[in-house]
Amino acid sequence: MSSKLLEVKNLAASFKTERGLMKAIDGISFYAQENEILGxxxxxxxxxxxxxxxxxxxxxxxxxxxLEGEILFDGENLLKYSEKEMxxxxxxxxxxxxxxxxxxxxxxxxxxxxxVEGILLHHKELSKAEAKERALNILEQVGIPxxxxxxxxxxxxxxxxxxQRIMIAIALVCGPRILIADExxxxxxxTIQAQIMNLIVRLKEEMGMxxxxxxxxxxVVAETCDRVVxxxxxxxxxxxxxxxxxxxxxxxxxxxxxxxxxxxxxxxPERLYVIQGTVPLLSQIPSGCRFAPRCEYAxxxxxxxxxxxxxxxxxxxxxxxxxxx
Amino acid sequence: MEQKKNQVLMETRNLKKYFPVEKKIDGQQAExxxxxxxxxxxxxxxxYGLVGETGCxxxxxGRTLLRLMEPTEGRIFYKGEDITELPQGEFRKYRQKLxxxxxxxxxxxxxxxxxGKILEEVLAVQGMKNVRERMELSLEILGKVGLRPxxxxxxxxxxxxxxxxxxxxxxxxxxxxxxxxxxxxxxALDVSxxxxxxxxxxxxxxxxxxxxxxxxxxxxxxxxxxxxIGVMYLGYLFEESHTAGLFRSPLHPYTKALLAAVPTxxxxxxxxxxxxxxxxxxxxxxxxxxxxxxxxxxxxxxxCKEQCPDMKEVEKGHRVMCHLYDEKEKTK
Ligand SMILES: Nc1ncnc2c1ncn2[C@@H]1O[C@H](COP(=O)(O)OP(=O)(O)OP(=O)(O)O)[C@@H](O)[C@H]1O
Ligand SMILES: Nc1ncnc2c1ncn2[C@@H]1O[C@H](COP(=O)(O)OP(=O)(O)OP(=O)(O)O)[C@@H](O)[C@H]1O
Ligand SMILES: [Mg+2]
Ligand SMILES: [Mg+2]
Numbered sequence: 001m002s003s004k005l006l007e008v009k010n011l012a013a014s015f016k017t018e019r020g021l022m023k024a025i026d027g028i029s030f031y032a033q034e035n036e037i038l039g040x041x042x043x044x045x046x047x048x049x050x051x052x053x054x055x056x057x058x059x060x061x062x063x064x065x066x067l068e069g070e071i072l073f074d075g076e077n078l079l080k081y082s083e084k085e086m087x088x089x090x091x092x093x094x095x096x097x098x099x100x101x102x103x104x105x106x107x108x109x110x111x112x113x114x115x116v117e118g119i120l121l122h123h124k125e126l127s128k129a130e131a132k133e134r135a136l137n138i139l140e141q142v143g144i145p146x147x148x149x150x151x152x153x154x155x156x157x158x159x160x161x162x163x164q165r166i167m168i169a170i171a172l173v174c175g176p177r178i179l180i181a182d183e184x185x186x187x188x189x190x191t192i193q194a195q196i197m198n199l200i201v202r203l204k205e206e207m208g209m210x211x212x213x214x215x216x217x218x219x220v221v222a223e224t225c226d227r228v229v230x231x232x233x234x235x236x237x238x239x240x241x242x243x244x245x246x247x248x249x250x251x252x253x254x255x256x257x258x259x260x261x262x263x264x265x266x267x268x269p270e271r272l273y274v275i276q277g278t279v280p281l282l283s284q285i286p287s288g289c290r291f292a293p294r295c296e297y298a299x300x301x302x303x304x305x306x307x308x309x310x311x312x313x314x315x316x317x318x319x320x321x322x323x324x325x
Numbered sequence: 326m327e328q329k330k331n332q333v334l335m336e337t338r339n340l341k342k343y344f345p346v347e348k349k350i351d352g353q354q355a356e357x358x359x360x361x362x363x364x365x366x367x368x369x370x371x372x373y374g375l376v377g378e379t380g381c382x383x384x385x386x387g388r389t390l391l392r393l394m395e396p397t398e399g400r401i402f403y404k405g406e407d408i409t410e411l412p413q414g415e416f417r418k419y420r421q422k423l424x425x426x427x428x429x430x431x432x433x434x435x436x437x438x439x440x441g442k443i444l445e446e447v448l449a450v451q452g453m454k455n456v457r458e459r460m461e462l463s464l465e466i467l468g469k470v471g472l473r474p475x476x477x478x479x480x481x482x483x484x485x486x487x488x489x490x491x492x493x494x495x496x497x498x499x500x501x502x503x504x505x506x507x508x509x510x511x512x513a514l515d516v517s518x519x520x521x522x523x524x525x526x527x528x529x530x531x532x533x534x535x536x537x538x539x540x541x542x543x544x545x546x547x548x549x550x551x552x553x554i555g556v557m558y559l560g561y562l563f564e565e566s567h568t569a570g571l572f573r574s575p576l577h578p579y580t581k582a583l584l585a586a587v588p589t590x591x592x593x594x595x596x597x598x599x600x601x602x603x604x605x606x607x608x609x610x611x612x613x614x615x616x617x618x619x620x621x622x623x624x625x626x627x628x629c630k631e632q633c634p635d636m637k638e639v640e641k642g643h644r645v646m647c648h649l650y651d652e653k654e655k656t657k
Binding site for chain 2 (some may be wrong): 017020041042043044045046048103143144145149157158159162183186188190191192193194195214218219220221224228240243246247256257258260261262263264266270272273274275278281308
């Protein structure tokens with residue numbers, strides 16, 4: 001049995017900029033179930049981080065961003081929550097590991113104190129000593145060597161990878177129901193990456209946690225995710241079970257992405273495959289299919305009309321006229 | 326030209342970089358030995374890939390090599406010239422030739438300057454006075470790294486991670502360097518842009534005759550781009566080989582464990598848990614005695630606990646620092 005713990009419906013986020021409203025994501029609909037890892041992949045700048053940060057409503061909604069749509073967590077629309085209620089959700093029921101670990105950590109506060117602070121924020125009933133015990137525990141769990149010494153150190157004294165594990169520790173320490181991990185292993189070497197992904201998979205299974213994993217590492221997606229959503233220029237262009245996606249990618253963008261990875265083989269092509277062209281600016285979004293200007297299969301219809309995200313079979317959805325046929 | 330091709334561009338001899346830490350241990354000032362006795366040669370027009378566990382000292386090595394940090398011990402050579410102790414004033418003319426692309430595109434760009442300003446500033450510092458020229462060159466370089474003229478006026482926070490990394494690359498390229506330390510230049514990028522950037526780096530390698538020290542975690546990327554690869558662990562260079570040789574016959578037990586942990590897209594074998602190297606990475610404050618890998622090595626012998634192995638050339642161009650190969654040293 002699986003339930004939709006999080007359901008995002010028609011989410012749009014527009015930034016208020018000097019050049020007017022910029023819609024960074026548009027019509028985003030997806031869901032995340034208990035005890036599953038949902039991968040979100042897609043070109044840099046396609047809106048993966050904006051999507052996730054919007055779910056937690058991390059932007060200043062007065063000055064920076066306008067959110068539309070619905071974000072249902074356990075059936076309740078988070079967009080209707082007050083800022084105070086959201087504070088309770090963040091780092092509690094839903095927590096997030098950020099892409100840029102260094103700027104997310106407080107540079108003038110010891111690692112240990114930052115974790116303890118996070119715990120006490122959500123567990124006022126705990127004593128300082130209990131919180132410290134818990135903090136040390138989680139540091140050990142995420143594999144920080146000499147964690148007792150690290151507890152007393154400042155962020156700049158740690159390597160990039162170490163800082164990222166601290167971030168993961170902070171995110172997990174309150175036992176969230178949903179963990180949103182935005183490129184959690186980007187700065188890590190493969191051995192620790194394997195360790196962290198195994199940790200996330202284990203915690204997911206033990207706690208029935210739902211994990212939303214943003215990564216550009218398709219091999220990590222292949223090995224750990226259950227389902228995958230592919231984004232392009234603020235939209236979802238494909239969604240499928242992980243095996244289905246890799247064995248039968250339907251969207252030309254998904255296929256191009258897969259061809260761009262260097263293969264682990266001895267023959268090296270002179271150059272890697274590159275999807276032609278560049279991502280258009282948000283202010284110059286094409287009117288038809290957003291991928292059409294770069295797509296080798298694009299027809300007149302693709303340039304004029306926007307394909308919907310439609311189901312091919314068994315939950316495999318794609319936003320492409322050619323694939324839908 | 327042929328001669329130039331094999332010319333050693335950058336070289337380190339017994340390079341060491343230690344960081345003192347606040348804490349005293351047994352009354353002694355404790356140190357993190359971030360780079361330990363590394364001797365390495367990087368040739369003209371070569372890509373040298375550097376891999377190894379987080380915190381093993383790759384970035385510190387790259388920075389020390391460029392003298393962005395002063396080494397604790399050892400020598401650094403540029404085209405055979407000892408540049409270890411050149412005063413910063415004299416070093417400036419080399420600085421232009423030796424550039425770096427940073428790991429973290431978020432903190433390495435000044436948030437208060439537009440992309441164009443960030444690039445122009447580099448030129449201004451190097452004494453280019455003509456404003457128009459600076460702007461033209463900046464626009465040209467933006468194009469070279471796949472950004473648009475409109476991006477010139479944008480500020481770092483308005484860019485996505487991948488776009489910011491391109492600005493970092495543009496900034497390194499704008500002074501026509503000979504050697505670039507690329508510290509995880511593609512880690513923050515999605516695969517389609519990653520392939521563009523890698524192609525771009527390879528293209529620039531050919532057209533501008535660049536050499537790179539390419540630090541990355543993604544083994545498939547390192548394998549693709551590198552001519553030779555070095556494997557680091559806890560401050561030491563454990564193994565070094567031509568790329569093909571390293572993958573065909575990895576020698577060091579750590580290298581073998583590292584390669585086994587590489588994720589793959591392969592649904593035939595079903596979902597497997599990736600193989601983990603056993604044990605924990607020791608604290609760099611208290612590195613193990615003898616070979617620093619012995620605490621996690623399945624093949625450790627008594628000698629490994631006592632004596633730090635020397636780097637030996639086992640096959641041509643394939644060096645390893647491991648007692649398992651004590652007998653096999655290539656007779657030179
Ligand atoms: N604060 C902001 N103000 C204006 N535009 C923004 C802001 N934050 C993000 N954007 C824009 O929104 C779009 C989506 O950005 P986002 O950071 O979500 O991309 P991403 O998919 O996470 O990319 P990456 O893989 O590089 O992290 C980009 O075009 C970006 O320039
Ligand atoms: N400024 C500093 N002061 C004290 N210790 C430092 C400093 N910079 C780095 N270190 C330590 O030196 C060691 C090597 O760090 P370095 O950043 O070079 O590793 P790395 O291999 O680049 O790691 P990563 O893959 O995570 O980027 C680590 O133990 C780190 O904590
Ligand atoms: Mg992002
Ligand atoms: Mg580093």
